[in-house]
Amino acid sequence: ASLQEKVATGKELVRPSDSPDLAVNISRIKASIDELDAYKNSLNAVNDRLTVEESYIGGAKDVLIKLKQLTLQGANGTMFGRDREVIAIEVDELISEMKNLANGTDAKGNFLFGGSRVLTMPYAEDAEGVIRYQGDNFRSNIDYTSYRQSSIGRNGLDVFKPVLSGGSTEPVAGVYEVKLGGTLEPLDTYTLMLGQTAFHYEVRPGDNTEKVLDRLAHQINEASLDGSVSGIEASVQDDTLKITALDGVARQIAVGTRNASDPTDDLFSSVEALEGSSSVVASLSGTMERGDAVSLKIGTRAITYQIKGDEGGLSPTNPAAVIAEVKKVTESSGLFTGAAGLSIDPEDPSKLLIEPLTSNLGRVEFQAVERTNINDQSATVELIEEPRPALPERVEFFESLQEISKVLRSGEQDLIQRKLDHLDQMLDIVTMSMADIGAEMGSIQDEISINEDLKLQLEATLSGQEDLDYASAITELQAKMMSLEAAQSSFAKISQLSVFDYIR
Template identity: 25%
Template structure:
């Protein structure tokens, strides 16, 4: 079979081109540490690598979101810790105000200190979020949520809770609205409120009490009226319709013992002191009261005159009520603070699992995309030898011509 010179040159150059192309591809794989230089190299692996890369990008965004949430929650936790300190200090002052040896000037001084703490609490309630907004404004975070008004401190935020995605199936609140922290504090024990009538002639201390039988508990307004006759103190109980509670036996009056539990309608509380004839203790449903209202009422109680028995009785009743409501406000702040701590702990757990996912994604991508370095270097060396051998053989073959022997 005769092979023309042109055919020989075409075949040789084509083969050399193929070998050079293969060697160039291997060299590019070594330079980039990538097995697939184009999707055509391995369509299935390329598609899988794209899925993994997208999942890795989403996981990275979740990590960024968690970092943003952690910053916001750290600011909120700091503000709540400050509010806790303020309320605990006010509780200490309220207890000190009950000292019977204090005069009006002393009580005015305590009221001034509580007023200063109220301003401190207001500043904490208007804490910034570090981004030009306010922590406790809900969705309306561009302006201070708590402002002074004719009625006291008013809330101008809303009840919105900003949520952010921190995991595939998890959204978490970035903060809490001020309404949930400072406004929704239940009065009394959360179920009912006990209070000595400010018009009483004797200083009575009424405990907050508790519900000891939920099945019998009925939300209504009740009144305990004390009577003193021949040195014996008794009391009767009536409801909001002035009906005796419980239904009166032959003698509706019940003997009173200071500090002894009084039980009716599923409620239990005690009254300490020596009631005067006609003194009254009221029991009513618990309502919501802002922490600022609690502080304002406490300040007003301390500044009110208490020079006579009636004034001292009124102050004692107001301080007892204020102390219970302060405890409720503090419990509310601590509850939110606990929630913030739980969320931050969840962020730490998700960060740990997110880092594990990143390691898995990186390992999967390495298996799909990266080359076996030793194997690829061996292949490159083999291709280099093959190309050199092909070049030498082509040179020798192209030198075989009949014209070289015609002289």
């Protein structure tokens, strides 16, 4: 652009093409200023709404104060029924006024305390005449800046909250089930943790899953009786330990196992020829434990017997009972039929006599194999029914208010005192709402002030980028005008000379 255009417009940049970089900077600054103006308009609108809310809630507080004064009058035991009726009628009128305040609207006719349902009356009577909330718990958000957002405004659940009735709900019992899996072995230990209280049981010979769980249940019930734990009941059914939290309080329950029984390494076997006979004697000695094994091999054929630990009906069992089972199982298998005959030594039942029935019986081997620990135990806890503790009961704001006139008419002093407690809670609720509004309005004013300061800075920056330096521009323009005038004067003088004047 020409210097004259700059002077005429007062702008350093007349057309973007004159300086694209400068044009971009100016555009960004103007956009930021416009954004701040939009935030200011939004903040002012919110401030106006909060002012209206404050007015309605302040009116609600005044009504509650009057209701408390009337209820205190009605608490006077010397009042007659007619006097209480007069007070109750005035209470009904104040409740109607409170309902109108709760259904307050803004300048556009939108309901203030209905949440997102701005066109639906928040509070209305149901079929039984009880005033119920028809709105939701929505709160709108406002952008203070491009990076800061806050919820504003209140709904009916914020301003007219339910109050504590003075009673409590019934607890819902929680049910936990404990199950065991795997192999039970003597000396294994099962530990059940109920919170910080531990219950232990060490498996004994002959125990089964139900027995272990029953002993744990017995310990828990004993602890409940002596006060070590409270609100707990335990029982066993179908190999399942059921722990019931009667008070509805959630419990941390854990169960674990520890395999503490090491095998006894004194199990021995031997094979020897019977003197004066072709028979062979296989014998066992030592401790017979569940999981130990005995292997009999004749020639290329072999059979292995796993010791159960209760052979012969004994617990623990002994070598003679195991030898008897080995003979029984081997004969039942038919593996050595026709090759060898088996019998128990009548003088020592811990010895098995093996008599060859063929000339090529082959080598006889009898081997005892010590067990290793069986580590397949498992224990699980499952929550079957979630507990819910007793909770304070609440009564809706307007439902409690409507009950005031009823109890005043009845003259029941304990109920009147309870309503006075409800009114104190209501006053606390609306007072806190007003305090929140005051804090929000103060925050909005602070944000408006910050935005104004930022806008002034941006406008100063924009002026430095966009406005023309008049003093410099005019000086430059005057210099150019003088140069132009001098050139024009010289041209005029030259144009008046003839060729002869020029030669001369």
